[in-house]
Amino acid sequence: MSFVTVTDVWQRYGDRSIIERVNLDVAEGEFVSIVGASGCGKSTFLRLLLADETPSRGEIRIDGGEPAREPGRERGVVFQRYSVFPHMTVRDNIVAAESFPSGLGRFFGARLRAARDRADKTLDRIGLAHVAKNYPATLSGGMQQRLAIGQALTARPRILLLDEPFGALDPGTRIAMHDFLTELRAETRMTVFMVTHDLSEGFKLGDRVLVFDKTRWDPHMPEAFGATVTYDFDARDGGVPFQHILDNYPRLAAH
Numbered sequence: 676m677s678f679v680t681v682t683d684v685w686q687r688y689g690d691r692s693i694i695e696r697v698n699l700d701v702a703e704g705e706f707v708s709i710v711g712a713s714g715c716g717k718s719t720f721l722r723l724l725l726a727d728e729t730p731s732r733g734e735i736r737i738d739g740g741e742p743a744r745e746p747g748r749e750r751g752v753v754f755q756r757y758s759v760f761p762h763m764t765v766r767d768n769i770v771a772a773e774s775f776p777s778g779l780g781r782f783f784g785a786r787l788r789a790a791r792d793r794a795d796k797t798l799d800r801i802g803l804a805h806v807a808k809n810y811p812a813t814l815s816g817g818m819q820q821r822l823a824i825g826q827a828l829t830a831r832p833r834i835l836l837l838d839e840p841f842g843a844l845d846p847g848t849r850i851a852m853h854d855f856l857t858e859l860r861a862e863t864r865m866t867v868f869m870v871t872h873d874l875s876e877g878f879k880l881g882d883r884v885l886v887f888d889k890t891r892w893d894p895h896m897p898e899a900f901g902a903t904v905t906y907d908f909d910a911r912d913g914g915v916p917f918q919h920i921l922d923n924y925p926r927l928a929a930h
């Protein structure tokens with residue numbers, strides 16, 4: 676059963692083609708990693724999934740519904756750059772995510788206390804309860820990124836979109852974040868799309884690894900054609916082993 680259905684999606688900006696002919700069926704709960712050269716349209720594709728933009732052509736349906744016109748609470752997003760609010764405590768960052776984009780304004784008195792109690796439960800889950808009253812600037816990069824993921828999860832999205840979420844972290848912290856994401860996924864059955872520049876990370880975390888690349892190229896009009904999904908690897912246990920990719924697709928391994 677297809678949960679996210681992408682049908683013949685194209686995206687153009689002016690006369691530049693960024694993405695073309697993308698077709699995809701993703702089951703609920705699947706983890707889809709996306710790799711591809713810098714500038715090939717990976718972030719653009721995530722914005723289309725988020726419904727932050729509408730495609731020039733084609734459509735994206737979630738659970739058979741009508742194509743969305745704007746981002747909704749069923750889609751959560753985490754960018755590489757930490758998107759936390761620096762002037763709010765860690766706890767209030769979670770509370771604010773609950774009422775985004777209106778900020779804390781919606782909450783006062785008993786409602787604010789109840790929202791802070793809910794936020795504390797989330798902070799427990801993401802291992803930040805002990806720093807609830809601190810400001811984000813006092814946290815390590817990995818903790819700030821966990822807070823950003825906690826914010827994205829606060830709305831209990833059915834789809835989590837991650838745009839190179841661990842790219843700025845040191846290797847040890849990145850591995851801790853992999854374990855954290857794997858745990859969250861086991862608990863929530865979320866469907867995840869993660870862009871990464873690290874092919875091994877894509878294979879480690881993903882059930883599938885999509886490669887975006889151009890298949891058509893006009894030297895006189897380098898912007899005429901966009902990228903599409905050129906490979907769709909089965910990355911689950913028993914699927915295509917990562918070593919096979921390294922041995923057989925040197926062009927991909929070089930990413």
Ligand SMILES: Nc1ncnc2c1ncn2[C@@H]1O[C@H](COP(=O)(O)OP(=O)(O)O)[C@@H](O)[C@H]1O
Binds near residue numbers: 688693712713716717
């Ligand atoms: N809103 C926009 N308007 C015009 N061009 C854009 C816009 N967003 C992205 N682009 C261009 O689209 C191309 C793909 O960008 P992006 O999706 O960010 O690539 P990636 O994430 O794969 O590095 C880039 O050349 C970028 O400059």
Ligand SMILES: [Mg+2]
Binds near residue numbers: 717838
């Ligand atoms: Mg990008």
